[in-house]
Amino acid sequence: MLRKQQGQLAFDEIDRLNAWFTPFVLVAMTLAISCKQYFGQPIKCWTPREFSGSWDGYVHDFCFIENTYFVPNGTEVTDEARGSRHINYYRWVPLVLLLQAAMFVVPYNIWNLFHKRTAINLKGSLRYFEGAIKKQTPPEACESFANEIWVKLLNMRNATERFSRCQATINFFLLKLGFIINCIIQMVLLKHFLDVDDYFWGFFHLWNVEFKGTAEQEDSVFPRVVLCDFKVRNLGQQHQHTVSCIMLLNMIIEKLYICFYFWLIFVFIVTTSGMLHFAFQILFRRHSLIPTNLNNKPHMNPTRSHRFIRNYLSFDGVLLLTFIDAQFGAFRTSQVIDGLLDRFVAEVGDDYCPTYTLLDNVEYEDATWKKQQQPDSSTVTSLHEDPPERYVAFNTDTIPMDRLKNKACRSLIEEVDGPSAPPVADEKKTL
Structure with a gap:
């Protein structure tokens, strides 16, 4: 799925960050943790001296399967302490990471279903242009693509539907909104999965671990030393043992989840700012998204340029040109615009x-x-002369x-x- 999305043409940098790069990193994290969890030694416990080698293996496997609990150093191990802080999330980390990776891909797949119903069809138009460049010379490909787009623009202009000329743009903003909602849901999922108190746990944990070094003296999110209780039958009687275990796996999970926490914040800020910036440009400065100066084209002036952008290209046409500029460069986009302007001038006429x-x-x-x-001061020879x-x-x-x-x-x-x-x-x- 990720390999298929990598070659998509209707992809900007924010889409690639959300729907390709982040899921790829999460899948890599899943493989790293799974190798340590299922093929390595995720936990190592201190056992009593009378335990033999087979009993040591049993204790390690039992404590990894059953819930462990965390008691800060210097605190008495009581029944209340045993039930207050159970650690049971580490067994589900690989599956949860795969779920989080799939959640990043869902918004783009939903958009992929609805964009085909729009008149401009961003992905279809870009694939058409890519195929035309491979089969024809670049000028011929730009001319045929301009003719194809012009027909779609005229159909949208003559349509009676209310949002016929901005359907692709609305879907584009809904895609960005889906990425933002996904980041918020991911934060909520992390809070409940790790059983933390607030949404700023990443900042506090980073401060306690890296700067103060008090993670083991306080209630830690990723404890490295935990306790495990198990019972052993000996001569018909059950003897309970409490052993101390080192969670080697938690050291890896801690670093990965701290990085992922701050990465979520970064993706949320970038996606939100990018959506707001593009919304401001498409609503109030639409001409700035065109990668060429329309006023320098033949038979064009500021009034005609404004009319061409507002009445003919509209929102979906400008959005398509931005994708063409991002995927094929400004030169090919300028050639396509030249073909559209020729048809625009032919329809409007020169008698305007x-x-x-x-x-x-x-x-x-x-x-x-x-x-x-104004009168030139050099031509006035006397103060009594009347100005021209x-x-x-x-x-x-x-x-x-x-x-x-x-x-x-x-x-x-x-x-x-x-x-x-x-x-x-x-x-x-x-x-």
Whole structure:
């Protein structure tokens, strides 16, 4: 399962951290503990002198199978102490680790079931692009992929469903939310499995063990020295013995679970911050997710770029471009965007010219253009001279060619700047 997920295309770094790297580490931890538990010597007990070799083996196996208990050094072993702190989790550690590894994989598998029902189909689109690159030249592959995506974008734009253009994005955020909920459930599972008092046990235990060194004087989460009670029948009578055992396995479990505890906190912080950052960008700064400047493309300007991102790409189109950028690079993504822009310009047309209003300034839709030529101080020869007349003029070099060809734009320019100069032949004829 992990090997199959490693080659997934619809994977970002946070997904790989949650659904591949962490389960892989947990499986490795399970193998390490299982080898020590089932094929090594997980516990070693001190036995009375009269016990022979077979009795020693019996005590080791019995104390590992039955529950042991922890009594701090210097405390009297009483019946109340025997029943207060039983240690029985270590036998179930391998199975619980496998369960925790499976819980990290569950959110991605659930997302894998629902993403196929979306119109954009992230994994299907990325596989299509990967196959096109292998079978065709890169420009042809980008062109065919742009045509495929354009058809899907038009279908989503013409759909009557309310969330037709953001289904893949909603599923993407639900996947991140599933990873966050999984981290919280893992913390709750650790608390009850290890039988600790609060959710900050990792910090307190690390402080007591590594810095203060008082783990054996206090009630420890992972005791290294435990007690075990067993009875021996001798001549029809039962004699109870209490032996002290060293839990060699707990030394390994302690290090692994402390690392896993802080790793859970790290994964939770990274996943939450990544989801909030992407949500802010997709809602308020969608253009920043496009790996190229659309205003530098032919026949494009800020107004058309905004219209292309908002009305045509929408949420799912931008999300798909971010995955293409992450998997195939910015250059291939720019080629795909060029193919989409060609189809966008062909559908919108070049006759789109906004309405101008000439007052004290010239307004062009959302952008405001205001040009006033001030008198040059170098041309004023006297203080009594009147300054040149102030006027407003268009700079035709800054007007896009598609709007300059429009008759309404040319008439507006002639109205402000005056008619263009006559040709040279007409001027000679007049002379």
